Amino acid sequence: MKKLINKPEDVVKEALAGMAVAHPDLIRVDIEQQIIIRKDAPIQGKVGVISGGGSGHEPMHGGFVGAGMLDAACPGAVFTSPVPDQMLAATKAVNGGVGVLHIVKNYTGDVLNFEMAAELADAEGIKVESVVTNDDVAVQDSLYTAGRRGVGVTVLLEKIVGGLAETKAPLEQVAELARKVNKQGRSMGMALTPCTVPAAGKPTFELGEDEMEIGIGIHGEPGRRRVKLASAAEITEMLATPIIEDLGLKAGDQVLAFVNGMGGTPLIELYIVFDALQRILNGKNIAIARSLVGNYITSLEMAGCSITLLRLDEELFRYWDAPVHTPALRWGR
Incomplete structure (x- = not known):
């Protein structure tokens, strides 16, 4: 294992300390409770608006805390759900008197712990709405979930919902938009290599030199199938086709196309995938109206990518384009 760390047990707290000193104009960090909070919350x-989950997926979620996106994030240990006390602390820290939205990826630990935190917040008089993302079309159930996993749509949802929340819209409207985004987006990923959790010191799974995993999860969970290496164009087809079919995209639709790196894939390769995706969609007369390319929901140093497509309408255009200023995503300011 070769990693830029000191001690495996200190990785999360030291990373949080680094974020705090790198972005003091945007966030404040409670190292003890392990929460990242928007500076003016x-x-x-x-x-x-808060979210959270295991660390190792950076910049998600802490990198998305700031104006126009999240008000707080709760990072757990690497690939491990944060605990209810963290989520409750984050909920209280961002409560402006009109309620809090919890954005929860569909992993069993996250769902259970956020549910408990919402109950604790309710007991303290804070109204909470929870929205679960479950956009992964690869498998119905996995090692970590009952039902589909929450992956790439989570990032898009946090941005769009954050844009609406800035207008001081009521909690019910913010939660309704979040559910709409989840319904209108689908994702699927693949891996060329495994990753190594610092505390484990060994790869999470094994892949042969000439193999790849199609439909991988962001924790290295198995996907649909393990196959021989293929070209970028063939891989893009393997990922895009199930998404297009599951979402029911048709000629004339407009989409936000998101090609995401899993942590170890260079941008030059992600742009090759994006070009292949554009050609597939153009062939079906589906227009890419907005795009996002880069490492936004990762799996440590795993090489691979995921594709997310979100069907757009006027409302989603408006809040996607709204200003955002976070450590990892910023425009319009």
Whole structure:
């Protein structure tokens, strides 16, 4: 294992300390409780928007804390759900008096712990709405979930919902938009290599030199099938076709196309995939109206990528284009 760390047990806290000193204009960090909070939170009259999950997927979620996106994030240990006390602390820290939205990826630990945190918040008089993302079309159930996994759509949802929350819309409207985004997006990923969790010190799974895993999860969970290496164009077809079919995309639709790196794939390769995706969609008369390419929901140093397509309408255009200013995503300011 070769990693830029000191001690495996200190990875998360030291990374949080680094974020705090790198972005003091955007965030503040509670190292003890392991929560990242928007610098100006809580904002009175504004719905607080929080998310969280295991570390190792950076910049998700802490890198998306700031104006126009999340008000707080709760990072757990690497690939491990944060605990309810963290989520409750984050909920209280961003409560502006009109309620808090929990954005929860569909992993069993995350769902259970966020549910408990919402109950604790309710007991303290804070209204909470929870929205679960489950956009992965690869498998119905996995090692970590009952039902589909929450993956790439989570990033897009956090941005769009964050844009609406900035207008001081009510909690019910913010939660309704979140459910709409989840419904209108699908994702699928693949891996060329495994990754190594610092505490384990060995790869999470094994792949032969001439193999790849199609439909991989962001924790290295198995996908649909293990196959021989193929070209970027063939891989893109393997990922895009199930997404297009599952989402029911048709000629004339407009989409946000998101090609995401899993942590160990260079941008030059992600742009090759994006070009292949554009050609597939053009062939079906589906227009790419917005795009996002880069490492936004990763799996440590895993090489591979995921594709997310989100069907757009006027409302989603408006809040995707709204200003955002976070450590990892920023425009319009």
